Amino acid sequence: MENHIRLLINNISVVYSDVIQVLKGVSLSVRKGQIVSLLGSNGAGKTTTLKAISGLLKPENGKVTEGSIEYDGKPVQNSSPEEITRMGIIQVLEGRQEFKYLTVEENLKVGTATRWGKPYQQDLKMVYDYFPALLARRKSLAGYCSGGELQMMVIGRGLMAHPKLLLLDEPSLGLAPLLVKEIFQIIRRINQEQGTTLMVVEQNANMALQIAHYGYVMENGKIVLESPAEELRDNPDVKEFYLGTAASGALKSYKDVKSYKRRKRWL
Amino acid sequence: MEFFLQLLINGVSLGFLYALSALGFVMIFKSSSVLNLAHGELLAIGAFLFLLLSAWAGLPIVVAFVLTLVGTFSLGFVVERLFLRPLIGENLIEVIMMTLGLGIMFKGLLLFIFGGDIHSYPRFLPESLTLQLGNVQIPSVNVAAFIVGILFLIVFGFFFKYSNQGIYMRSVADNQPAALSLGVHVRRVFALSWAIAFLVAAMSGIVLGIINGINVHELSAIGLKVFPVVILGGLDSIGGAILGGVIIGLLETFTGGYISTSLREVVPYIALVIILMVKPYGLFGLVEIERV
Numbered sequence: 291m292e293n294h295i296r297l298l299i300n301n302i303s304v305v306y307s308d309v310i311q312v313l314k315g316v317s318l319s320v321r322k323g324q325i326v327s328l329l330g331s332n333g334a335g336k337t338t339t340l341k342a343i344s345g346l347l348k349p350e351n352g353k354v355t356e357g358s359i360e361y362d363g364k365p366v367q368n369s370s371p372e373e374i375t376r377m378g379i380i381q382v383l384e385g386r387q388e389f390k391y392l393t394v395e396e397n398l399k400v401g402t403a404t405r406w407g408k409p410y411q412q413d414l415k416m417v418y419d420y421f422p423a424l425l426a427r428r429k430s431l432a433g434y435c436s437g438g439e440l441q442m443m444v445i446g447r448g449l450m451a452h453p454k455l456l457l458l459d460e461p462s463l464g465l466a467p468l469l470v471k472e473i474f475q476i477i478r479r480i481n482q483e484q485g486t487t488l489m490v491v492e493q494n495a496n497m498a499l500q501i502a503h504y505g506y507v508m509e510n511g512k513i514v515l516e517s518p519a520e521e522l523r524d525n526p527d528v529k530e531f532y533l534g535t536a537a538s539g540a541l542k543s544y545k546d547v548k549s550y551k552r553r554k555r556w557l
Numbered sequence: 558m559e560f561f562l563q564l565l566i567n568g569v570s571l572g573f574l575y576a577l578s579a580l581g582f583v584m585i586f587k588s589s590s591v592l593n594l595a596h597g598e599l600l601a602i603g604a605f606l607f608l609l610l611s612a613w614a615g616l617p618i619v620v621a622f623v624l625t626l627v628g629t630f631s632l633g634f635v636v637e638r639l640f641l642r643p644l645i646g647e648n649l650i651e652v653i654m655m656t657l658g659l660g661i662m663f664k665g666l667l668l669f670i671f672g673g674d675i676h677s678y679p680r681f682l683p684e685s686l687t688l689q690l691g692n693v694q695i696p697s698v699n700v701a702a703f704i705v706g707i708l709f710l711i712v713f714g715f716f717f718k719y720s721n722q723g724i725y726m727r728s729v730a731d732n733q734p735a736a737l738s739l740g741v742h743v744r745r746v747f748a749l750s751w752a753i754a755f756l757v758a759a760m761s762g763i764v765l766g767i768i769n770g771i772n773v774h775e776l777s778a779i780g781l782k783v784f785p786v787v788i789l790g791g792l793d794s795i796g797g798a799i800l801g802g803v804i805i806g807l808l809e810t811f812t813g814g815y816i817s818t819s820l821r822e823v824v825p826y827i828a829l830v831i832i833l834m835v836k837p838y839g840l841f842g843l844v845e846i847e848r849v
């Protein structure tokens with residue numbers, strides 16, 4: 291059982307600048323080969339959770355102060371991003387974060403930094419197979435690409451590193467619905483064909499729960515709900531607040547939102 | 558007319574040396590946003606190391622030259638490791654103050670070892686390097702300046718454009734958090750940019766030393782001309798550095814030739830002041846200069 295677990299987060303707290311506590315005892319686990327999605331509203335602490343895993347808290351003066359993060363059984367909390375990326379954990383940052391003055395193909399090449407000097411032609415081909423739109427743009431500066439192309443590019447860039455655990459932070463952000471659908475289908479294919487374990491942070495719960503095996507919901511730095519994805523899709527609270535398909539169809543008042551939060555507290 | 562052409566040639570060859578030295582300055586700035594106030598001393602260190610190896614140790618010129626290349630490159634790593642790396646994550650202003658301190662320290666050290674006199678290299682440039690173009694003679698040292706300048710600018714141009722390490726360096730300059738997220742060794746990139754800065758500064762320092770003689774004060778003052786060069790040419794590309802370098806080189810030689818030799822050394826800074834007043838972000842530079 292234990293060796294099916296790729297990532298095990300045990301009760302971590304994260305504090306920025308020594309005083310701002312953002313995560314308050316978060317626990318979650320990701321099984322090998324699965325897609326786990328982490329949902330939650332703005333400021334819930336989703337990005338912070340991913341950065342705690344990838345080591346990117348450090349440059350932001352953040353720290354895991356309690357608890358542990360185990361990756362394939364090894365503790366990795368507060369390790370440097372150089373070490374963590376070389377162990378096979380790659381985070382695709384929120385908001386795309388392209389290298390503007392590099393071409394699309396050069397952007398992809400930066401993805402080989404963890405295995406500098408090894409051949410990568412095959413990987414380029416794989417990325418262009420998943421994202422044919424990038425092939426036509428390979429010589430253009432990333433600064434001139436569309437949002438959709440950039441999202442494909444940064445996912446492809448992550449793939450170039452041969453990740454064993456790929457962390458995607460809001461891949462649907464600011465994209466047209468049709469494109470979101472396409473990208474999520476490709477994410478599913480990557481999971482199935484490459485066997486890559488994925489953790490997907492999303493506001494678009496609908497899409498995320500369609501491809502995920504398991505899901506967590508986060509509020510205020512805590513996990514408030516977790517279950518297999520299909521159960522989460524049927525959960526009335528999730529339906530109401532994340533899928534926007536409440537049974538009554540009517541807009542809920544703020545009072546109801548509060549009661550929901552109260553309910554969640556003892557969940 | 559001949560005088561004009563002579564000044565033109567001198568100006569352009571000087572410009573390539575300025576461009577080469579600016580390349581090192583720009584690299585440090587782009588990868589870590591640090592303004593290296595010790596840049597002038599890097600030229601002097603290179604020139605004196607070559608003097609030490611060629612004239613004092615009496616090594617064959619080629620050996621001395623290669624050892625200077627290797628030595629300054631390694632020195633860049635050492636200086637970064639000892640003095641700059643401990644400050645990563647501190648305020649930028651502290652790092653810049655550190656470079657100021659380093660510069661003065663280097664200068665003091667060079668003065669202590671070599672004194673304040675003007676030294677010169679043994680004559681080693683072959684006379685065959687001198688070119689005769691119609692009535693205009695291009696002295697061998699100017700030809701050497703062209704060769705060294707163009708050669709190194711091309712080598713580093715290719716390095717940044719095509720090598721993986723060069724692409725990683727550009728990625729850090731472009732978007733550091735994203736580079737970190739992909740496992741680019743950012744500290745190694747900082748170290749490499751210091752090493753390259755030491756190396757290219759040494760190259761231009763040596764040729765300038767052949768032209769003007771080797772003097773600590775003079776070389777470090779020439780190194781400071783990197784500021785007008787980058788303000789003119791921008792901090793974005795090798796092309797910008799060449800453009801800025803050549804314009805400053807020409808301004809200097811023409812001012813010296815037609816107006817007054819005493820104005821010659823000042824004119825790059827007059828240009829700097831005027832450009833900043835007219836276009837605060839440089840003439841060809843983009844917004845990056847804003848971060849200065």
Ligand SMILES: Nc1ncnc2c1ncn2[C@@H]1O[C@H](COP(=O)(O)OP(=O)(O)OP(=O)(O)O)[C@@H](O)[C@H]1O
Nearest residue numbers: 306310312330331332333334335336337338339350
């Ligand atoms: N570097 C930082 N220093 C201090 N506080 C921070 C820092 N980064 C994030 N926070 C705070 O931590 C909380 C959680 O932020 P986080 O980015 O993890 O949320 P999120 O769930 O990803 O939100 P979103 O959906 O808007 O991206 C927010 O209140 C935010 O203000």
Ligand SMILES: [Mg+2]
Nearest residue numbers: 336337338384
């Ligand atoms: Mg976020």
